[in-house]
Amino acid sequence: MDKTMKTKIDAINSRLSEKPREPLGFFPTPLHRLDCLSELLDVNLYMKRDDFSGRSLFGGNKIRKLEYLIGDAKQKQCEYVFTYGASQSNHAMQTVTACRRAGLKPVLYLVALVPVREEDIRANLLLDKIMGAEIHIIEKLPEETEEDAENRSFALAKEQIARLESAGHRCYDIPMGGADPIGSAAFVGGYVEMLTQMDALSLTPDYIFHGTGTGGTLAGLVAGKLASGSKADIVSINVSHKTDEYRTQVAALSNETLKVLGIDAQVTKDDLHTDLNYYAPGYEMPNEAASEAIRLLASTEGILTDPVYTGKAFAGMLDYIRSGKVPKGSTIVFWHTGGATALFAEKEILGSSLY
Numbered sequence: 436m437d438k439t440m441k442t443k444i445d446a447i448n449s450r451l452s453e454k455p456r457e458p459l460g461f462f463p464t465p466l467h468r469l470d471c472l473s474e475l476l477d478v479n480l481y482m483k484r485d486d487f488s489g490r491s492l493f494g495g496n497k498i499r500k501l502e503y504l505i506g507d508a509k510q511k512q513c514e515y516v517f518t519y520g521a522s523q524s525n526h527a528m529q530t531v532t533a534c535r536r537a538g539l540k541p542v543l544y545l546v547a548l549v550p551v552r553e554e555d556i557r558a559n560l561l562l563d564k565i566m567g568a569e570i571h572i573i574e575k576l577p578e579e580t581e582e583d584a585e586n587r588s589f590a591l592a593k594e595q596i597a598r599l600e601s602a603g604h605r606c607y608d609i610p611m612g613g614a615d616p617i618g619s620a621a622f623v624g625g626y627v628e629m630l631t632q633m634d635a636l637s638l639t640p641d642y643i644f645h646g647t648g649t650g651g652t653l654a655g656l657v658a659g660k661l662a663s664g665s666k667a668d669i670v671s672i673n674v675s676h677k678t679d680e681y682r683t684q685v686a687a688l689s690n691e692t693l694k695v696l697g698i699d700a701q702v703t704k705d706d707l708h709t710d711l712n713y714y715a716p717g718y719e720m721p722n723e724a725a726s727e728a729i730r731l732l733a734s735t736e737g738i739l740t741d742p743v744y745t746g747k748a749f750a751g752m753l754d755y756i757r758s759g760k761v762p763k764g765s766t767i768v769f770w771h772t773g774g775a776t777a778l779f780a781e782k783e784i785l786g787s788s789l790y
């Protein structure tokens with residue numbers, strides 16, 4: 436990389452090092468080439484292994500965010516950490532691992548998008564239980580939308596937080612996915628970590644692919660891209676339905692993140708390349724292209740992805756390559772954000788075409 440970029444990356448790392456950070460994982464995460472798939476697809480394909488971030492066997496992108504979020508919680512001398520998600524939320528499970536390591540008490544408010552069967556608890560929800568988290572399951576009522584049920588879970592948590600705080604306990608509230616400026620700042624660091632690793636291999640990425648949900652990861656990645664002067668095209672595959680508002684909101688989060696770090700750059704919604712073509716029929720609902728992508732990666736490289744996030748993102752990337760939207764010979768980084776515990780989740784999430 437040129438000297439200007441190197442100076443910018445040093446400045447970003449120096450701003451990040453001023454933030455409180457709880458060591459929860461193993462960083463930098465590995466970055467390596469996918470030799471078999473690169474040959475098969477006629478591209479130069481690398482993988483950034485944020486699935487290897489964690490202390491438990493099951494890491495993921497939330498660990499990166501949680502190092503700063505839990506760092507902030509400890510600095511504020513909190514005792515409880517509240518967070519939210521679906522009953523099989525990776526973020527919630529990783530928050531529990533983080534809290535256990537840091538000596539904080541995790542409280543989860545989880546919306547059951549897929550019915551929770553008490554006699555057959557699986558995957559992340561099982562891990563949450565083994566780690567002894569306080570778990571509140573919110574059943575979605577027939578007349579409620581997903582969003583209604585989520586809002587109800589936030590309101591219930593708010594009441595509990597008020598009760599605890601009036602009794603003298605400090606609570607730290609982490610939004611779904613850890614998508615706030617402190618969490619996203621971690622991915623500004625993640626982006627320059629990846630650039631530095633690629634540079635050590637004398638490479639510059641042309642494309643970055645990843646799955647986007649709450650947008651916290653994307654907000655950080657795009658902030659990192661603009662702040663470092665990188666020219667890579669970040670292609671963010673949506674894993675759930677979003678309106679046009681999504682890019683506006685993520686750009687706003689990106690700018691707040693840059694502000695928290697005191698970095699002078701501006702993100703607009705046109706800097707965000709999201710793609711809604713691969714999530715159908717919905718969040719936590721399997722599709723055939725994702726199953727094919729999971730099987731292809733597993734059978735060529737022995738690497739596991741999941742049906743909710745990384746499998747759909749990988750399917751999107753395969754389609755971009757096969758259709759020529761990404762030219763042959765391109766240097767691509769696929770960001771593995773974790774989530775493979777979903778392979779052991781309920782059948783509704785897994786789908787039947789993987790076995």
Ligand SMILES: *Cc1c(COP(=O)(O)O)cnc(C)c1O
Nearest residue numbers: 525612648649650652744772774
């Ligand atoms: C949460 C999650 C994502 C999406 O990250 P956001 O920051 O919420 O957009 C992608 N992959 C996996 C496995 C996740 O758990």
